[in-house]
Amino acid sequence: MKCYEYEGKKIFQDFQIxxxxxxxxxTLAEAIEFFHAQQAPIAIKAQVLSGKRGKAGGIKFADNxxxxxxxxxxxxxxxxxxxxxxTILLEKKLQIAKEFYLGITIDPGVKAPVLIxxxxxxxxxxxxxxxxxxxxxxxxxxxTSDQSTYQELLAPFALDAELVKKLAEMMxxxxxxxxxxxxxxxxxxxxxxxxxDEIIAADSKLVIDDSAYFRQKExxxxxxxxxxxxxxxxxxxxxLAYVALDDDGYIGSIAGGAGLALATMDTIRFCGGKPxxxxxxxGGVTEEKMTNAVKIVAARSNVRGIIVNVFGGINNCEIxxxxxxxxxxxxxxxxxxxxxxxxxSQEEGWALLESLxxxxxxxxxxxxxxxxxxxxxxxxxx
Amino acid sequence: MxxxxxxxxxxxxxxxxxxxxxxxxKLMQNYNVQVVAGTSPGKGGQEVYGVPVYDAVATATAEHSxxxxxxxxxxxxxxxxxxxxxxxxxxxxxxxxxxxxxxxxIRIKQLADQYGVTVVxxxxxxxxxxxxxxxxxxxxxxxxEGQIGVISRSGTLxxxxxxxxxxxxxxxxxxxxxxxDPVVGTDFVEALKLFREDDETQLIILIGEIGGVGEEKxxxxxxxxxxxxPIVAFxxxxxAPKGKKMGHAGAIISGxxxxxxxxxxxxxxxxxxxxxxxxxxxxIVEKSDL
Numbered sequence: 001m002k003c004y005e006y007e008g009k010k011i012f013q014d015f016q017i018x019x020x021x022x023x024x025x026x027t028l029a030e031a032i033e034f035f036h037a038q039q040a041p042i043a044i045k046a047q048v049l050s051g052k053r054g055k056a057g058g059i060k061f062a063d064n065x066x067x068x069x070x071x072x073x074x075x076x077x078x079x080x081x082x083x084x085x086x087t088i089l090l091e092k093k094l095q096i097a098k099e100f101y102l103g104i105t106i107d108p109g110v111k112a113p114v115l116i117x118x119x120x121x122x123x124x125x126x127x128x129x130x131x132x133x134x135x136x137x138x139x140x141x142x143x144t145s146d147q148s149t150y151q152e153l154l155a156p157f158a159l160d161a162e163l164v165k166k167l168a169e170m171m172x173x174x175x176x177x178x179x180x181x182x183x184x185x186x187x188x189x190x191x192x193x194x195x196x197d198e199i200i201a202a203d204s205k206l207v208i209d210d211s212a213y214f215r216q217k218e219x220x221x222x223x224x225x226x227x228x229x230x231x232x233x234x235x236x237x238x239x240l241a242y243v244a245l246d247d248d249g250y251i252g253s254i255a256g257g258a259g260l261a262l263a264t265m266d267t268i269r270f271c272g273g274k275p276x277x278x279x280x281x282x283g284g285v286t287e288e289k290m291t292n293a294v295k296i297v298a299a300r301s302n303v304r305g306i307i308v309n310v311f312g313g314i315n316n317c318e319i320x321x322x323x324x325x326x327x328x329x330x331x332x333x334x335x336x337x338x339x340x341x342x343x344x345s346q347e348e349g350w351a352l353l354e355s356l357x358x359x360x361x362x363x364x365x366x367x368x369x370x371x372x373x374x375x376x377x378x379x380x381x382x
Numbered sequence: 383m384x385x386x387x388x389x390x391x392x393x394x395x396x397x398x399x400x401x402x403x404x405x406x407x408k409l410m411q412n413y414n415v416q417v418v419a420g421t422s423p424g425k426g427g428q429e430v431y432g433v434p435v436y437d438a439v440a441t442a443t444a445e446h447s448x449x450x451x452x453x454x455x456x457x458x459x460x461x462x463x464x465x466x467x468x469x470x471x472x473x474x475x476x477x478x479x480x481x482x483x484x485x486x487x488i489r490i491k492q493l494a495d496q497y498g499v500t501v502v503x504x505x506x507x508x509x510x511x512x513x514x515x516x517x518x519x520x521x522x523x524x525x526x527e528g529q530i531g532v533i534s535r536s537g538t539l540x541x542x543x544x545x546x547x548x549x550x551x552x553x554x555x556x557x558x559x560x561x562x563d564p565v566v567g568t569d570f571v572e573a574l575k576l577f578r579e580d581d582e583t584q585l586i587i588l589i590g591e592i593g594g595v596g597e598e599k600x601x602x603x604x605x606x607x608x609x610x611x612p613i614v615a616f617x618x619x620x621x622a623p624k625g626k627k628m629g630h631a632g633a634i635i636s637g638x639x640x641x642x643x644x645x646x647x648x649x650x651x652x653x654x655x656x657x658x659x660x661x662x663x664x665x666i667v668e669k670s671d672l
Contacts, residue, residue, distance in 0.1 A: 108565050214457070262619035313538065314537075343521040363545075365660060366542065
């Protein structure tokens with residue numbers, strides 16, 4: 001789960017990482033109160049999950065009440081890359097002496113977390129990599145890495161000894177945090193040294209592993225829906241994964257497993273059809289889950305055909321067939337449907353579907369199934 | 383010969399008393415797999431379909447000769463279950479469970495390397511050497527014995543490709559579901575190394591999908607080592623919209639990294655025959671020397 005900047009910074013604080021003086025403000029009154037308390041220039045920062053927020057105008061500054069009112073209101077009404085500004089973080093503006101980049105992320109290639117550091121902060125790591133390829137440190141991290149490890153890593157940058165000590169301490173704190181909260185990404189960009197020589201996390205980008213949520217509940221993160229499509233939410237509530245595709249798509253697809261769902265989508269396009277959506281039913285499919293799946297992909301009015309492409313591996317074909325039957329009886333499904341199904345209890349599943357006059361692909365390929373559906377749809381429109 | 387699993391494989395099922403554990407114990411027995419023991423903490427002394435249940439792996443290994451484990455416990459318990467099996471030096475540990483915290487997968491992989499144990503998964507259907515045995519949850523009868531090695535990130539695509547091959551008369555030596563997570567115990571490269579040494583395997587099918595770097599690493603390995611066996615590759619998600627998470631945590635494209643296009647290009651440059659559609663995999667196999 002992605003954290004908003006303010007959520008990440010709250011967790012930073014728990015690990016003794018210094019953050020700017022700040023407050024979350026949802027109303028102008030709160031913002032004015034904070035401004036008066038600070039008696040100093042402040043930063044107004046939109047809290048959204050997408051990156052490149054600064055470039056989209058999501059960060060503004062104010063050193064007087066007029067600017068504060070104007071900029072706060074402007075950001076509050078903003079839409080950043082399609083995401084409404086959910087809340088605003090106000091911070092005392094930092095007096096920056098030096099900026100760095102510091103991040104930790106999981107590198108699937110080396111099957112371990114890697115620490116990434118650059119003395120060139122303040123821009124995206126991709127930009128740093130382009131402009132200063134020699135000034136990026138990338139090093140595999142382990143749970144036994146400590147401050148001396150980091151001090152050694154920093155040696156090639158020829159920074160002054162006091163600064164190296166501070167940076168190593170910061171790396172140590174971030175690494176501890178990374179392991180403790182099951183982070184998949186923890187980034188501070190920029191990491192600032194201010195004019196008083198204090199090292200401060202000016203921003204936070206923190207992503208927590210969804211699979212580790214069971215042991216990270218105490219972080220108390222706000223639930224975020226990255227996709228607010230009503231059908232996606234309805235599917236999620238039913239334990240299914242729905243992805244909306246082409247607006248003018250007319251084929252709904254239900255598949256078991258992400259790989260097969262992707263391949264089914266590709267096949268629909270290769271065969272000249274247009275997919276409206278795909279839904280991955282995952283494992284542990286009950287009759288009810290399958291009924292929901294059919295109803296959800298059929299919900300968009302332009303869906304004229306549905307392909308069901310599933311296996312009885314961890315699931316059972318007979319149970320899935322019963323779910324399809326129930327969706328048809330309950331909703332009087334108008335869309336044409338073709339089912340390709342094989343695996344555990346396939347004979348029972350096939351027999352049930354055939355009794356409902358649903359075309360069943362038993363030994364054919366996904367392409368055979370898609371072509372059968374497309375042919376049936378042509379027949380229907382003639 | 384096949385790889386990882388054969389007729390001599392003797393399996394322990396960790397989490398045998400759960401619903402999934404019971405179901406797949408029975409299905410593995412139906413496939414003539416020697417399921418010799420199971421574990422479930424606090425349930426030692428019970429039996430599941432005639433298989434003795436122990437509290438701990440160490441107790442089971444003292445009583446039985448075991449050379450593979452199938453872990454099918456809920457996500458919070460995977461790390462400790464896998465650790466038990468690895469510390470007993472069971473040479474193959476297959477983790478079926480989905481939604482394992484990635485930090486735990488990293489810890490498991492590091493421990494396995496230290497003990498010289500092969501871990502497959504998590505989030506996998508497991509491994510099958512058709513006609514010989516399986517440590518996994520795949521329906522055995524849509525697979526058949528033969529000379530094609532299959533390596534896949536997606537469970538159901540393994541079923542799809544293997545069953546299509548079966549219905550056309552092409553059998554498989556071993557099919558390895560490497561798992562859909564970003565960090566897995568055995569990746570494409572490690573699986574390719576296994577098939578390289580296997581006399582029975584004459585052709586390899588590599589089934590990837592968008593996201594991650596596994597296919598890119600495989601392409602590099604194939605090119606650098608001038609891999610001696612023919613390989614056919616297919617990448618799912620060629621028409622996926624960018625930036626959207628499409629099911630598997632691993633399947634997300636950011637920028638050009640992990641796109642189907644770049645994976646297919648690199649594999650092609652490494653001398654792999656890249657199929658654009660699932661049916662093309664079959665066409666390529668039919669034209670091969672098999």
